[in-house]
Amino acid sequence: MGGRQLQTVKTKNxxxxxxxxxxxxxxxxxxxxxxxxxxxxAKLIKK
Structure with missing residues (x-):
């Protein structure tokens, strides 16, 4: 599986x-x- 980084989230929660x-x-x-x-x-599958 190849890909790219889509999102970065920084949080203290x-x-x-x-x-x-x-x-x-x-x-x-x-x-x-x-x-x-x-x-x-974790794997995430969007349908």
């Missing part, structure tokens, strides 16, 4: 909503990086 309204149908990879440099990845 523990919960953040990502607006996917402008994304076209497809599969996306979400990478979350904390201020302590921990990372988590």
């Amino acid at each position: 523990k919960v953040t909503k990502i607006n996917t309204q402008n994304l076209i149908q497809g599969a996306y990879l979400v990478t979350i990086k904390t201020d302590t440099n921990k990372t988590a990845n």
Whole structure:
């Protein structure tokens, strides 16, 4: 899967909503990086 970075969001909130309204149908990879440099990845499928 190849691609590009679509969005960067910086927040201090523990919960953040990502607006996917402008994304076209497809599969996306979400990478979350904390201020302590921990990372988590999630797959997002927009139908």
